[in-house]
Amino acid sequence: MGERRRPPATHADKHPYTVIRVSLAALVTIYLLLFLAAVFLFWIVGEWNRRRRERRALQHRLRCVICAFEFEDRTDALLPRCPRCGSLNERFKMERI
Numbered sequence: 001m002g003e004r005r006r007p008p009a010t011h012a013d014k015h016p017y018t019v020i021r022v023s024l025a026a027l028v029t030i031y032l033l034l035f036l037a038a039v040f041l042f043w044i045v046g047e048w049n050r051r052r053r054e055r056r057a058l059q060h061r062l063r064c065v066i067c068a069f070e071f072e073d074r075t076d077a078l079l080p081r082c083p084r085c086g087s088l089n090e091r092f093k094m095e096r097i
Contacts, residue, residue, distance in 0.1 A: 064089055 022030075060074050064082035073080040079088040 062089055062091065
């Protein structure tokens, strides 16, 4: 049986893996930017979660219009009673100051 002939060696055969050349300064800059982007992303997600927890905490909080007492009411009553003075209160959304 005959042997297969190999084609002549080219420049690509000398280096079978192509390499992207990057300077050290560019590499450090890329890593720094990726690190800062990750920190910024974690900060945004943490802030979003904190605000969501705050909204959930204020969802059932009410302030009496007569005595300004803040209380929590988890019932489905349309007009909940204030535990301090007994007046009926509408359900207004509590807002952060």
